[in-house]
Amino acid sequence: MTQPIIAPHTGDTPLKKTRRSTPGDPFSAAEHAHYESLRTTDIALEGDPDLPPDGAQRWSTWADTPPMQRGPEPLPDWVITATGAVDHELGVLKTGKEADVHLIERAIPHANDSTLMASKRYRTSDHSLFHRSNDYTVARGVKKSREKRALERKSRFGRELAAGRWANAEFAALCLCYEEGIAVPYPVQVHGRELIMEYIGDERQCAPRLADLAMTPERAEALWEQVDDNVELLAHTGYAHGDLSAYNIVVDENDDILFVDLPQIVDVYANPKGFEFLNRDIDNIGRWFISKGLDPEAVEECRARVMAVV
Structure with missing residues (x-):
């Protein structure tokens, strides 16, 4: 996966939907x-x-x-x-x-x-x-x-x-x-x-992926709470992301997460492997957060809540 690059805006009109600012262009x-x-x-x-x-x-x-x-x-x-x-x-x-x-x-x-x-x-x-x-x-x-x-x-x-x-x-x-x-x-x-x-970002650079962020245990816990909530919300609709990882979650300038890359979304009821995909999503993203200092019990609590709503 490449690092994001974009050309600077050269028009005279103001731009909307700018969320993150990173000074300078790091690319040659x-x-x-x-x-x-x-x-x-x-x-x-x-x-x-x-x-x-x-x-x-x-x-x-x-x-x-x-x-x-x-x-x-x-x-x-x-x-x-x-x-x-x-x-x-x-x-x-x-x-x-x-x-x-x-x-x-x-x-x-x-x-x-x-x-x-x-x-x-x-x-x-x-x-x-x-x-x-x-x-x-x-x-x-x-x-x-x-x-x-x-x-x-x-x-x-x-x-x-x-x-x-x-x-x-x-x-x-x-x-x-x-x-x-x-x-x-x-x-x-x-x-x-x-x-x-x-577009999540500004005219200089798009919002970073979760995997690219500097992380402390405290920040990991705060971001995990958002991921947990959204995984549960998605499961409540009857779906699993299907490929959830720290590489397809972006974080905006307010430290709010957004799920991206969703073409493979899985209907957990209609797909025979639906619950397998749902469990795999929790396993994959849970392991990443545990490696950043999250209590493993938080992941199991998420799994229990998610399985209770599907």
Whole structure:
């Protein structure tokens, strides 16, 4: 997993949703160029065929996104829905085996309104270095026979469809969690293989992962309480994260945690291995916190409460 890098904002309009500030750019020009070369380049970034203004890469895709593929209402006040808005790409936040996360700025040209968002772009299997186990997708059916055949045959259409399904699965998971009060970034929209969500960070750097933080036993205990609460809330809805670890929890400037990377969310009732995934989530994140000084009894208390609600 690479360290996050982003390009500094160069526009004249103020930016919304800034949560964490880290002075200075720790990366050299060569490092920026290296990570730029890792960007996902096969995703369509096309909106209106007319060239967008102000050097933007595309027109906003909000108007092209069906209502069912937009985030839960009421929309946060920082979400820009104007049809004349444009998207500027500011750099790479994270590269991964199955998707890249980019920083984009959505702005209304010649208006004092812009916002930063994270754009997660899933690769097709042609470019992905990771293939999820079928254990995660049990009980996720495909109704249309053409789509089912394409997925089974792994045709070009099938590969594109599979990538889009993961983007839609993560969007649906984020919507579910957000509406249930679970700490996740707000899901703005999903469009093809691209999932756009709330950006946690500022114009210099995104919020750090839990695994990257300096930790004391006292801080570990305080953060564990939040993780415990959110694991229990998620279980109460009938789901497990499916891959919970210190690498897919981020911590904002207020030391508040958020769960990220949710495409593999598991229905603990419909999936035959659902309870196994739930226990594994508690084991994995519990071991990490115990290594940072947490009392092991706290993990077992969490397990007992979680199993009592599912």
